[in-house]
Amino acid sequence: MKKIPRIGVAVIVYKEGEVLLGLRKNAHGEGTWALPGGHLEFGESPEQCAVREVMEETGMAVKNMRPGPYTNDLFEKEGKHYITLFMVCEYASGDLTLREPHKCSGWEWFAPDALPEPRFLSLQNLLMKGFPRSVASP
Template sequence: MNKEVRVGVAAVILRDGRVLLGERIGSHGAHTWATPGGHLELGESIEECAKRETFEETGLVVNSFKNLGFTNDIFDKENKHYVTLFVVTSCSIGEPQITEPEKCKQWKWFNLDELPEPLFLPLTNLLKDSVDIGEFA
């Protein structure tokens, strides 16, 4: 097993009571639905990471960040371990583009009570902790 625990940042983008999720391909968590996000880089703030990853993955520019919580995510099959920091953010204009087609098949907006399955492990773990994303909508 990789002895390193990585820090991931997940941007929970809300608009009109819906959340943006992408269908992952080509990396751990393939064929699950996840928020935009990625690795926290050295010297980067959590907000900077959420903004950078969202733009790289969707072309959207997000603002106004609130801490939502964190999860401890162990991917047994891939021998990976992450601590994922979730932030709620908003983006009032534009539609997401598939800017990394090798990593994401599609982006879609989902009602908070009608989330697709299967969800990416960190998002599943967050919801297991009874975090109410809707209180931020």
């Protein structure tokens, strides 16, 4: 089987100046803090994927979506390679709910300059590039 990179979409959701992170489980990066997100599906835009993944994982709706940076993430131990597209948005509505407890231990809000560790590889790589400090920042 030929190994090819996959496309992931990670969503930076801001609410009152804080960012949403979840603790991963039962997948690569288990035990690390990550943004909500998942695989880009065939025919789906990154924006559509971001809205879908946030709703599926947290039960929340988002607004003011804009594209953010991307990272090139090579998970050497797992033999996986992802290009992660970051989407930046704001919380719109809904109660934060753990809707996929088999994939995530829980969701929490954090100040962008006080993100917990250990961090999922795409989040680590994003921090090295420069984390968007708000929905309006480039």
